[in-house]
């Protein structure tokens with residue numbers, strides 16, 4: 001089981017913890033998943049915990065804060081899972097890139113909710129599901145993913161299924177790691193492993209095989225987004241962004257020859273790193289250090305149907321933001337925010353829309369581990385423990401810790417103004 005492996009790994013690194021802890025920033029880190037401290041032989045008292053989660057620290061020397069100890073421990077225990085997640089997302093990105101290059105009309109289907117679904121969506125999910133299961137095979141493997149195979153099992157879908165099967169096999173064997181020849185039934189089974197509902201206990205992988213399908217079809221930004229929940233909390237996340245330039249978005253305009261294709265990875269207590277999808281040394285990234293909102297720029301959805309551009313504009317005006325909005329698809333926005341390309345991300349879906357966990361799980365930890373904050377419009381942290389959906393107050397906002405208070409005031413004021421003007425109609 002992954003959880004048992006994690007606890008074992010933690011035990012073996014116990015003597016290294018005091019040095020590790022001294023190297024951590026004193027800032028308060030997110031609380032570890034429920035039951036996590038119990039699994040660690042060296043775990044300290046945690047001000048967040050009670051009952052079974054409380055254990056004393058024995059011995060003298062450096063006495064780390066409980067949050068720092070937990071953060072250091074957490075940063076070691078999910079190491080294997082993070083490496084596998086990066087591998088899975090990179091392979092899926094390779095598959096998506098090849099399809100985006102040669103999008104054929106026949107690759108585009110219509111789902112019952114009318115959103116476009118491509119061969120790459122299914123192929124990406126099958127690749128990630130295969131790699132996770134193969135590398136981390138556990139009896140309690142759980143994957144909450146966007147796609148399900150219903151449409152592929154219908155009459156007339158055989159050709160599409162064959163194309164997906166071929167693509168997945170080509171992708172897995174091109175890498176050289178896997179010598180497999182999956183059948184169409186294997187592909188359907190791999191896709192359907194993503195049927196888990198998630199929830200507050202145990203470990204659940206959360207996958208959006210292509211986030212930003214509309215951007216993908218337009219030839220713009222999209223992301224492969226994969227995260228791990230443990231006890232309802234996101235403990236690691238990766239974002240493969242095949243079309244995101246390595247250079248900051250504003251710099252890239254001036255140097256279009258900059259390499260394209262970024263992989264962001266984040267783990268609880270270990271920061272956020274970025275590397276090229278094609279391979280490079282990871283570098284640590286940080287959110288923008290801008291202190292005056294007037295100097296900030298903000299991200300929002302390219303699609304006005306996904307987020308109210310009017311409301312964002314009103315909030316930006318209230319904050320004194322000068323720059324025009326940066327509109328890009330997918331969780332590539334979280335990646336770009338995490339490395340400081342812009343300072344604010346605003347998302348205000350229209351009434352009645354329910355956000356899904358796979359649209360934010362990986363992105364949120366990529367930003368928080370880079371020093372940012374992700375919250376709903378009332379300032380509450382996102383709750384990933386309730387199954388497939390996030391129960392939210394109105395929208396999602398993200399920025400640095402420094403700018404969050406001013407941003408939340410502006411959001412509240414603009415929301416009040418909007419509801420008053422609706423009331424007057």
Ligand SMILES: Nc1ncnc2c1ncn2[C@@H]1O[C@H](COP(=O)(O)O)[C@@H](OP(=O)(O)O)[C@H]1O
Nearest residue numbers: 210211212213214301305306329330349353359
């Ligand atoms: N009416 C709506 N309001 C808000 N989000 C929506 C939406 N319809 C679809 N989405 C979600 O918005 C995601 C894309 O976000 P963005 O606008 O940031 O690119 C989509 O992910 P998929 O493309 O994976 O379906 C989908 O989950």
Ligand SMILES: [Mg+2]
Nearest residue numbers: 208211212359
């Ligand atoms: Mg999505």
